[in-house]
Amino acid sequence: xxxxxxxxxxxxxxxxxxxxxxxxxxxxxxxxxxxxxxxxxxxxxxxxxxxxxxxxxxxxxxxxxxxxxxxxxxxxxxxxxxxxxxxxxxxxxxxxxxxxxxxxxxxxxxxxxxxxxxxxxxxxxxxxxxxxxxxxxxxxxxxxxxxxxxxxxxxxxxxxxxxxxxxxxxxxxxxxxxxxxxxxxxxxxxxxxxxxxxxxxxxxxxxxxxxxxxxxxxxxxxxxxxxxxxxxxxxxxxxxxxxxxxxxxxxxxxxxxxxxxxxxxxxxxxxxxxxxxxxxxxxxxxxxxxxxxxxxxxxxxxxxxxxxxxxxxxxxxxxxxxxxxxxxxxxxxxxxxxxxxxxxxxxxxxxxxxxxxxxxxxxxxx
Numbered sequence: 001x002x003x004x005x006x007x008x009x010x011x012x013x014x015x016x017x018x019x020x021x022x023x024x025x026x027x028x029x030x031x032x033x034x035x036x037x038x039x040x041x042x043x044x045x046x047x048x049x050x051x052x053x054x055x056x057x058x059x060x061x062x063x064x065x066x067x068x069x070x071x072x073x074x075x076x077x078x079x080x081x082x083x084x085x086x087x088x089x090x091x092x093x094x095x096x097x098x099x100x101x102x103x104x105x106x107x108x109x110x111x112x113x114x115x116x117x118x119x120x121x122x123x124x125x126x127x128x129x130x131x132x133x134x135x136x137x138x139x140x141x142x143x144x145x146x147x148x149x150x151x152x153x154x155x156x157x158x159x160x161x162x163x164x165x166x167x168x169x170x171x172x173x174x175x176x177x178x179x180x181x182x183x184x185x186x187x188x189x190x191x192x193x194x195x196x197x198x199x200x201x202x203x204x205x206x207x208x209x210x211x212x213x214x215x216x217x218x219x220x221x222x223x224x225x226x227x228x229x230x231x232x233x234x235x236x237x238x239x240x241x242x243x244x245x246x247x248x249x250x251x252x253x254x255x256x257x258x259x260x261x262x263x264x265x266x267x268x269x270x271x272x273x274x275x276x277x278x279x280x281x282x283x284x285x286x287x288x289x290x291x292x293x294x295x296x297x298x299x300x301x302x303x304x305x306x307x308x309x310x311x312x313x314x315x316x317x318x319x320x321x322x323x324x325x326x327x328x329x330x331x332x333x334x335x336x337x338x339x340x341x342x343x344x345x346x347x348x349x350x351x352x353x354x355x356x357x358x359x360x361x362x363x364x365x366x
Contacts, residue, residue, distance in 0.1 A: 017068050018099050018107035020076045024061040027109060031059055043099070043109030050123035053131060054140065058083035058090060061097075072101040077115065086138040086171040088235060089205030094118045119188035125177060136160070136171055143178030146213065151176060154225055155209075158232035165257045166325060170236035173208040174228065180214045193295040198227045200294075201234040209235065222262075229258040242332040247289045249331055252308030253324060256316060259309065266313075266362040270306035272299055277363035282356055283307055286348075310362065311355050318354070319344055 023042060030038035036048055051059075061078040068074045076097040083090045094115035099107050114120055122129055125142055132139045132148035137155025139148035155174050162170045177183045184191040187200065187210065194200070198216045201207045209231040216224060233254040234241075241250055259269060267274040276282070283303070290296075291304035316324050323343060330339035340351050 017066050018074050018101070020066050020074070020078075020097075020099065020107075021061075021063045023099070023107055023109070024063065024076070024078065024097070028059045028061060032056060041108075044111060046127070047112065047123055050127050050129055053129050054122065055085040055131065055133070055138065056082060057085045061095070074099040074101075074107070083206060084138060084140075084173055086133070086173050087206040087208070088170070088238065089207075091204060091206035093121055117188070120185040122175065122186070125182055125185065137174060138171065139174045139176065141176040142182065143213075146176050146178070148176065151211070151228075154228040155232070157225055158229040161229045161257055161260065162232050162236045165260055165321070166233070166236060168236045170232055172228070172232040172235050173206075174211060175208050176211045176213055178213070180212050183210055183212050186210055189294075196298065197294060198224075199231050201231045201238075205238075207235045207238045226255075226258040226262075230254040233257040237328065240329055240332055244335045245328070245332050246286075246336055247292045248287045248304070248308040248311055249328060249336070251292060251305055252310075252312035253328055255305060255309035256312040256324065259313075260316075266310060267364065270310060270363065272302035273306040273310070273359065274363040276303060277359055282359050286311060286352055286355065307355075307359070310358060311351075314355055314358050315344065 027039060027042035030036075030042065031048075031051055034052065036045065036052070039045055039048055059080070059082045061080055063076060063078045065077045066074055067077075076099060078095050078097060080093045080095045081090050082093070095118075096113055096115045097109055098111040100110040101107050114124060122140055122142070130141050130146075130148050132141075132152050134152050134156055136159035137152055139151040139155060141148040141151070151174050155172050158172060159170050162168060175186065177186055180194060181191045184194055187194070187202065194212055194215075196215055197212055198219060199209055199211045201209055209228065216227065219227065231254070234250070237250070237253070262269070273283075287304035287307050291300050293301070312324060315327060327339055327343045330343050333339075334342070337348050340346055340348055344351065346354070
């Protein structure tokens with residue numbers, strides 16, 4: 001732990017640094033056992049209501065550096081590790097805390113905020129978030145007009161669909177912020193990148209489904225379910241997804257899970273690609289990672305998702321649903337080319353040709 005005295009303080013007279021680790025440990029323990037009095041004794045209690053409303057099972061600060069500023073103020077840079085009861089892992093966030101010293105010499109927390117360049121957290125945005133939970137899902141909502149109970153059936157159905165397709169239990173955490181702007185702050189990204197995006201899954205070891213309430217609100221019931229099931233699949237497969245996994249496979253499998261069991265014809269479920277195919281413009285290759293970029297050309301992104309779905313659907317129809325699961329894991333371990341040969345018995349060029357033929361047949365290409 002580094003300690004830096006403010007400039008101008010004479011050597012030998014620098015104020016004693018606070019024991020930030022001990023202070024934040026007491027604060028964390030008070031929060032987890034629901035002791036508001038003990039929490040307030042460690043400093044500012046303004047976030048108590050927001051934090052206490054969340055079903056937290058872990059909350060711990062790891063102090064990186066303490067900077068003493070003058071006699072009675074210090075800044076603490078720390079990593080916060082926290083977990084909600086249905087998270088699949090532990091979330092991490094860099095925080096900056098300000099400490100103040102009382103007249104009796106006691107150090108207390110006076111502020112706790114995201115570090116520069118760090119995303120906001122749920123409790124930073126709403127002093128009174130509301131939750132609703134079932135055995136399969138947890139919903140956390142911000143804003144007075146959002147009822148978290150409206151989203152639990154979607155999370156429940158998504159969890160069942162993932163379990164059936166992947167033989168993997170998942171309990172998605174669905175976060176519903178107040179607006180697109182609030183969603184973007186949770187993702188540390190510009191709102192313009194997500195205007196047309198109904199939901200995303202956060203990165204890290206504790207992936208959560210974050211809904212864009214404005215875009216999500218324009219969807220019909222079936223489309224809403226498809227979106228939540230798609231994102232819940234990402235949550236379930238996060239630990240099985242590696243840097244070797246191409247986006248056509250990760251996004252295609254998420255859509256395959258969401259559309260599995262649906263009787264919607266491919267031409268209706270993949271309208272952008274169907275239009276291109278009818279014009280004789282069948283893609284020359286599987287979608288590249290760059291074609292899935294948020295904020296990119298809507299037509300390109302749409303065709304990429306639709307093509308990826310049809311590629312994974314091809315695997316399920318031709319080789320069986322077990323092959324989809326086996327291929328996903330094999331690609332993550334051995335890479336795309338090796339996995340296609342080992343699991344499906346074809347190389348990438350042959351698989352691409354089969355996929356193109358499928359597009360022509362399913363989408364009515366010329």
